[in-house]
Amino acid sequence: MTISRHISWEQLSARIALGIPFVHRVPAPGPDLPSLDIRVSEHGRELALWLPAGPATSLSVSPLATLAIEVLPTPAGQMIEIRTRTPALFQEIYGFFVSVIDKIQLNHADPSAALTETVDAWRDLLRAQSMLSDEAQLGLRGELQFMRHLVARIGDEALAAWTGPQRQPHDFRAGTSEFEVKTTRGVSHVHVISGIRQLEPSPGHQLYIYSVRLAPSGARAGTTLQEDIDRTREVLSPAGKLCLDSILRTQYGYEPDHADWYPQRLQPAGVPRLVPVDSSCPRLTGEMLSAVPHSNLISDVRYRVNLEGMGYPEGSDEYDAILLNVC
Numbered sequence: 001m002t003i004s005r006h007i008s009w010e011q012l013s014a015r016i017a018l019g020i021p022f023v024h025r026v027p028a029p030g031p032d033l034p035s036l037d038i039r040v041s042e043h044g045r046e047l048a049l050w051l052p053a054g055p056a057t058s059l060s061v062s063p064l065a066t067l068a069i070e071v072l073p074t075p076a077g078q079m080i081e082i083r084t085r086t087p088a089l090f091q092e093i094y095g096f097f098v099s100v101i102d103k104i105q106l107n108h109a110d111p112s113a114a115l116t117e118t119v120d121a122w123r124d125l126l127r128a129q130s131m132l133s134d135e136a137q138l139g140l141r142g143e144l145q146f147m148r149h150l151v152a153r154i155g156d157e158a159l160a161a162w163t164g165p166q167r168q169p170h171d172f173r174a175g176t177s178e179f180e181v182k183t184t185r186g187v188s189h190v191h192v193i194s195g196i197r198q199l200e201p202s203p204g205h206q207l208y209i210y211s212v213r214l215a216p217s218g219a220r221a222g223t224t225l226q227e228d229i230d231r232t233r234e235v236l237s238p239a240g241k242l243c244l245d246s247i248l249r250t251q252y253g254y255e256p257d258h259a260d261w262y263p264q265r266l267q268p269a270g271v272p273r274l275v276p277v278d279s280s281c282p283r284l285t286g287e288m289l290s291a292v293p294h295s296n297l298i299s300d301v302r303y304r305v306n307l308e309g310m311g312y313p314e315g316s317d318e319y320d321a322i323l324l325n326v327c
Helices: 009-017 087-105 109-126 134-154 159-160 225-234 238-252 254-260 317-324
Strands: 022-024 036-040 045-051 068-074 077-084 173-174 179-184 190-194 206-216 266-268 274-276 300-307
Touching: 009 022, 009 036, 009 087, 022 173, 036 087, 036 254, 045 087, 045 254, 068 173, 077 087, 077 109, 087 109, 134 159, 134 173, 134 179, 134 225, 134 238, 134 300, 159 238, 179 190, 225 238, 274 317
Parallel strands: 179 206
Antiparallel strands: 022 036, 036 045, 045 077, 068 077, 173 179, 190 300, 206 266, 206 274
């Protein structure tokens, strides 16, 4: 019969409930291995694990706000203390302690290495995967669609022109032309404009709005987000594919194995349009806002513009001339 070196959580929690401070020693499984101590303070306020530390031990800050890790001088030499003062987490932290102890006693790992390895494993396990919002998905699809138009004209340079992921004011910049991509699932070309500067061109540039409408396609039609990404990768060189993957990973947190998170299929709901941002384009500008009393105290301006029937539809001579200008 195998006897566990560890007491169960039920046994440990029963001792903690007594409110009496104690040290629970986990016995060493062999003569050349250390016994390790789990310590509980008075009234069960603190649960801690002590590990022997070498003189050169250096530890990074704990990634968990409820878990403190530090090196302490003791009469027996330097010790690494890992502690929590959050009783609601004691059971989970006890599991963490057991993992660290087993790496030291069974795998003969150095205590600081065992701690670092376990912290990294838990961080990876608990790392929140952030899904793109519906708005972010829609915006990315529109930008990928426009990207493919640019790739057909300037090849992989379209990736350098994609300035939106770099937190620039507009989504694309090529030569003296700038493009703000606006994607909607509405029945008309109505878009939300975020910020007073979004429809202001950079000095010496002509700004255009690329307005695209998408709609749910149902089963066996349209494309998913991953399929839109795949279609974009197909028109890029091998180096361009790697660059696109890097942008999606670092700026959008998107990985290929996230494809199942985004199953919605969308299809074009109309012909995309390029709308010059000029005196005929409905917009608010900083100059307009400056006439408002105390305009410096106004922030986070959001409004909707209706671009239906404005600009030039895809396939028109004017549309082609605008994109030809970026070559």
